[in-house]
Amino acid sequence: MVARENPLAARVMVNRIWHHLFGAGLVRTVDNFGKMGEAPSNPALLDQLAVNFMENGWSVKALIREITCSRVYQLSGNHHEKNYQLDPENRLSWQMSRRRLGAEAIRDAILQAGGQLEKTPFPGSVLQELGDINYGRSNAVSFGRKVARHRSIYLPIIRNALPEVLRVFDFAEPSLIVGRRQITTVPTQALYLLNDPFVLEQTEAIAQRLIDSTTDEGERIDLAYTLTLGRPATTLERERSLALLHDIGAGLNGKNDQERQGVAWATLAQSLIASAEFRYLN
Amino acid sequence: MSNLHDLTRRRALQSLSAGFGYTAFAGIASRSDGRPALSANPLAPKKAHFPGRAKRVIFACMRGGPSHVDTFDYKPELTSNNGKKVEGRTVMESPWKFTPRGKSGLPISELFPHLSRHADDLCLLNGMYGDVPAHPQAFVQLHTGSFQFVRPSMGSWVLYGLGTENENLPGFISLSPPVRVGGAQNYGSAFLPALYQGTAIGALGRPVKDANLQNLGSKRLTTDLQRRQIDFIQEMNRDLKNRQNADSQIDGVIKSYELAFRMQTAVPEVMDLTRESDEMKSSYGIGQPGTDDFGRQCLLARRLAESGVRFIELGHGNWDQHNGLRKNLARNCNGIDQPLAALLQDLRERGMLDETLVIWGGEFGRTPHVKKEDGRDHNHLGFTFWMAGGGIKGGLRFGATDDNGITAVKNRTHFHDLHATILHQLGLNHEQLTYRYAGRDFRLTDVHGRVLKEIIA
Numbered sequence: 001m002v003a004r005e006n007p008l009a010a011r012v013m014v015n016r017i018w019h020h021l022f023g024a025g026l027v028r029t030v031d032n033f034g035k036m037g038e039a040p041s042n043p044a045l046l047d048q049l050a051v052n053f054m055e056n057g058w059s060v061k062a063l064i065r066e067i068t069c070s071r072v073y074q075l076s077g078n079h080h081e082k083n084y085q086l087d088p089e090n091r092l093s094w095q096m097s098r099r100r101l102g103a104e105a106i107r108d109a110i111l112q113a114g115g116q117l118e119k120t121p122f123p124g125s126v127l128q129e130l131g132d133i134n135y136g137r138s139n140a141v142s143f144g145r146k147v148a149r150h151r152s153i154y155l156p157i158i159r160n161a162l163p164e165v166l167r168v169f170d171f172a173e174p175s176l177i178v179g180r181r182q183i184t185t186v187p188t189q190a191l192y193l194l195n196d197p198f199v200l201e202q203t204e205a206i207a208q209r210l211i212d213s214t215t216d217e218g219e220r221i222d223l224a225y226t227l228t229l230g231r232p233a234t235t236l237e238r239e240r241s242l243a244l245l246h247d248i249g250a251g252l253n254g255k256n257d258q259e260r261q262g263v264a265w266a267t268l269a270q271s272l273i274a275s276a277e278f279r280y281l282n
Numbered sequence: 283m284s285n286l287h288d289l290t291r292r293r294a295l296q297s298l299s300a301g302f303g304y305t306a307f308a309g310i311a312s313r314s315d316g317r318p319a320l321s322a323n324p325l326a327p328k329k330a331h332f333p334g335r336a337k338r339v340i341f342a343c344m345r346g347g348p349s350h351v352d353t354f355d356y357k358p359e360l361t362s363n364n365g366k367k368v369e370g371r372t373v374m375e376s377p378w379k380f381t382p383r384g385k386s387g388l389p390i391s392e393l394f395p396h397l398s399r400h401a402d403d404l405c406l407l408n409g410m411y412g413d414v415p416a417h418p419q420a421f422v423q424l425h426t427g428s429f430q431f432v433r434p435s436m437g438s439w440v441l442y443g444l445g446t447e448n449e450n451l452p453g454f455i456s457l458s459p460p461v462r463v464g465g466a467q468n469y470g471s472a473f474l475p476a477l478y479q480g481t482a483i484g485a486l487g488r489p490v491k492d493a494n495l496q497n498l499g500s501k502r503l504t505t506d507l508q509r510r511q512i513d514f515i516q517e518m519n520r521d522l523k524n525r526q527n528a529d530s531q532i533d534g535v536i537k538s539y540e541l542a543f544r545m546q547t548a549v550p551e552v553m554d555l556t557r558e559s560d561e562m563k564s565s566y567g568i569g570q571p572g573t574d575d576f577g578r579q580c581l582l583a584r585r586l587a588e589s590g591v592r593f594i595e596l597g598h599g600n601w602d603q604h605n606g607l608r609k610n611l612a613r614n615c616n617g618i619d620q621p622l623a624a625l626l627q628d629l630r631e632r633g634m635l636d637e638t639l640v641i642w643g644g645e646f647g648r649t650p651h652v653k654k655e656d657g658r659d660h661n662h663l664g665f666t667f668w669m670a671g672g673g674i675k676g677g678l679r680f681g682a683t684d685d686n687g688i689t690a691v692k693n694r695t696h697f698h699d700l701h702a703t704i705l706h707q708l709g710l711n712h713e714q715l716t717y718r719y720a721g722r723d724f725r726l727t728d729v730h731g732r733v734l735k736e737i738i739a
Contacts, residue, residue: 036721079526098526136461160465164496170476175432175467177720184476185534188497190542194508195497237518244514251507263502271511275518276535282526 002058008033010050014063015040016179018049021067023099024090030179041091077282100183101279103169104152110198110273111149113227114205118149127156135161148198168192169279193274200266203273207265217242220265228272241268325453325477327445334709335673335739336639337447339440340583341595342622344614344644345421345460345486346602349658350666351650351687352611355408356380356389359685360650368686374652377608386677393615396623402677403626403635403670405737409681409690412646412662412697417602418463420645420662424697425468427726434717436701437593438471438478439726442717443710447590449541450548452481455586457579458493458597460486463645469595473719483553486597490578495549505546512539552589555581565627567620572613580621584628587638601644605657626670639672639707641700650686664690667700672707675739695734702731707738 001009012033019025026046029037040046049063056062067073075096083094090097101109111117126147133139135158144163147155155163159174168189172178193199206227210220221241222232233241249264272278351357357376364375380389384401397404414420419429426433434442437454446453456469459482469480484493500508516536523532555563555578566581567573579596586594598618603611622642629635647665648658664683670676681693702712705726712731716723 032721077526098529098531100531134462160467173432173470173472176473182476185531185538186477187538187542187545190535190538191497191545194511194542195500197501200500200502240514240517244510247510248503248507251504251510267503267507267511271515271518274511274515274539275522276532277518277522279535280531 002054004054007047007050007054010054010058011046013058013060014046014049014053017060017063018067019180021064021073022093023097025180028180031177096282099281101169101281102181103166103171106169106279107152107163107165109228109278110202113269113273114202115209116149116202116205117151119151121154122147122150125156127158164192164196165198190274193270199270199273203266203270204262206269207262210265210269211261217245221268224265224269224272228269229275229277244268244271323449324475325441325445325449327447328443330444330709331711331714332709334707335636336671336707336709337637338587338591339437339593339639339641339672339704339708340587340625341436341593341641342580342618342643343424343459343595343597344601344618344642345463345597345599346417347420347644347646347648347660347665348601348614349603349607349611349648350408350661350664350683351648351658352376352378352607353391353393353615354406354666354668355647355683355687356391357650357683357685357687360687363686368651369688371649371651373650373686374655374658378612384677388677388679391615393612394619396619397626400623400626400670403630404676404678405669405674406679407643407667407669407681407695407700407734407737408679408683409693409695410643410647410665410667410697410700411690411694412665415646415660415662417645417660421460421463422467424643424645425464426472427698427701427728432467432470432472433724433728434472434474434478434726435467435469435480436704436726437469437480437595438474439705439715440593440708440710441478442474443705443715444592444708446592450544451552451586451589451591452495453591454478454480454593455591456480456482456595456597457582458484458486458488458490458575459595460597460599473724474717480593480595486599490575490582494553495545498546498549509543512543515539552585553582555585558585562628566624572616573618573620576618577621577624580625581628584625584632584634587629587634588632603648603657604653604659607656607658629671635671636673637671639674639704640670641667641704642669643667647687650688661688664688667695669703669737673739674707675737678737680734680737693734693736696730698727698731699734701726703734703737706733 015025015027016030019030026040026042027033027038052066053063072093075093077096077098080094087094108117130139130143140161152166157174162171170182170184172181206224210224213223214220218238221238225231225233225237245264245268248267249260252260252263255263351360360373361375363373366373376391379392381392382388383390383398386402388401388404388406390398390401412420412423414423414429423429425435437456441453454469459468466482469482471479481495483495484490503511516539519532519536523529555568558581563569563581567577568581576598583594583596601614626635626640629638643666646660646662649661651659653659664687681695682691683689684691705712705715712725712727712733716725
């Protein structure tokens with residue numbers, strides 16, 4: 001399978017890594033090479049990368065380094081009308097395509113914004129602690145709390161019982177081979193980001209972070225945008241954010257000032273997370 | 283300066299998506315050349331392959347494997363063979379009497395006094411058989427057609443084929459599904475686009491009274507404040523769209539928030555049984571201890587059907603009477619009899635029965651052989667399903683097991699045949715409703731299945 005004369009395994013692997021880095025493979029049908037799949041957009045490039053990969057001892061790191069240090073990886077996502085007319089689907093990589101973050105990245109980013117992300121792996125197997133049981137709704141809740149803050153890549157994956165946040169953002173079906181995940185945009189995602197307890201908790205944490213950092217509202221707003229979207233707010237956005245904070249605070253009944261503040265800032269943070277900009281990588 | 287590419291990508295999505303909630307598939311691949319199938323709304327109602335009698339399905343799923351010889355498969359020889367050994371084991375007659383009911387004279391167990399009155403609507407499939415006598419595999423095979431591989435569920439195929447009539451509700455809903463025996467796989471979409479997956483409401487074993495769709499409201503904000511929040515989010519989204527040169531993906535996000543906001547009221551409204559009269563509710567057995575839960579499920583099913591939901595599954599159990607047959611089977615039947623009868627009656631009175639395919643059955647049946655005097659074991663070799671409405675002939679017994687009810691011998695009906703027939707009644711050709719995955723075309727019936735033309739009215 002990995003003989004030098006048999007390039008298939010190397011080409012498939014290279015293609016998958018390209019797919020992860022660019023959002024689409026050189027062969028777009030990642031799980032389907034050959035006659036039943038699509039032809040590569042750049043066969044010479046695919047072959048060259050495959051050969052390099054084999055000659056570098058099948059090192060994934062070396063391949064990633066090779067691709068990410070290339071010019072094409074560092075292209076901007078800016079629109080270019082002429083290029084767009086020639087190649088609207090960006091098959092020849094004249095820009096970096098915008099792509100939706102995967103489920104794991106969305107979850108991690110929400111945790112990261114609140115300073116809650118636990119980046120170390122669990123010691124041993126967390127699942128083993130559960131023992132030989134029927135895993136249902138009730139122990140899912142208590143088990144979920146144990147793993148609530150860890151990086152998504154360290155989460156144990158139980159088939160037929162995926163964590164909601166992963167399921168709702170198109171996590172790969174664990175029982176199938178999925179080289180290319182679906183990318184859906186559905187109301188359940190909106191409902192999740194607006195209402196799910198996980199999001200509510202994490203945005204409370206972000207709010208606390210904002211409140212603790214400074215008393216200046218403008219600075220807090222900028223920090224909120226920076227933590228969630230990686231950039232400060234524009235002047236217009238700052239105005240809008242202040243208006244939102246005011247409206248939310250005024251609309252809350254039966255709460256003291258401190259609570260209102262907390263909810264208002266958490267709502268702002270949540271709105272930024274709920275926005276399209278949060279989930280699309282530019 | 284209009285441009286063909288412009289038209290197909292951005293303009294088309296902008297104009298076509300005006301009326302629909304679900305848009306923007308960036309990465310959907312249902313074509314073998316890998317190009318995304320540009321559909322403005324993958325869940326919009328689709329034209330069937332041919333005009334089908336039924337518009338929707340209500341499937342009453344009896345988890346555990348209901349005994350057929352005690353319910354809908356009348357076996358007079360079993361009575362005369364009572365206590366004898368057949369194929370090496372002792373058989374037991376049914377503790378209950380069967381009598382011919384309706385104009386058709388269909389023999390139905392005395393355990394179903396209410397449902398028997400609808401005998402002329404029922405088509406009994408007495409020749410069912412499956413491949414595996416174990417719960418997890420059989421239950422999954424009933425729902426997906428395969429006991430070995432992960433495949434899309436019946437409901438997902440139906441949604442894929444027909445779309446849904448009401449974008450404000452999920453198009454495929456499973457009430458009280460079991461968490462085990464496959465769990466989410468039974469309403470999952472496997473390799474079909476994820477938005478064809480079923481939505482579970484509640485779980486088997488928990489009262490459906492307390493169940494509702496997840497995340498339907500904020501614990502932090504009132505509806506008004508949430509609307510204010512969504513307005514803020516949408517402003518951001520529209521800005522992004524302008525900055526990044528108009529894109530269908532952002533449109534999709536914008537639409538998804540509007541739809542989510544509407545769902546937050548639409549779903550609770552349809553699930554709210556206080557909107558029904560006391561008379562209606564008690565006709566379904568709601569309010570009585572034995573029938574309350576399934577009565578609610580049946581009434582919900584009618585409301586969901588009225589609201590345009592395409593595939594509705596109801597869950598009842600446990601029918602796995604290895605012991606306690608006399609007590610537990612009677613209790614089970616009592617729990618579903620009045621509700622199902624009320625559902626058929628209600629659909630008929632609303633003129634909906636002809637367009638609604640109602641199905642009843644479980645993952646297998648049970649042996650006529652007795653286990654310790656008061657139980658029956660699994661039997662996948664022969665068992666019973668029934669169908670009503672949706673253009674199926676009523677008052678008919680199709681297929682048969684042997685004299686004792688062990689093996690299906692006449693007009694044998696596999697799950698594949700059941701699936702083919704269900705799709706047919708919905709106007710879908712089971713051989714044409716395919717999806718390309720892993721290099722070949724897949725379908726619900728895989729390479730099997732025959733439409734039971736004999737039972738179609």
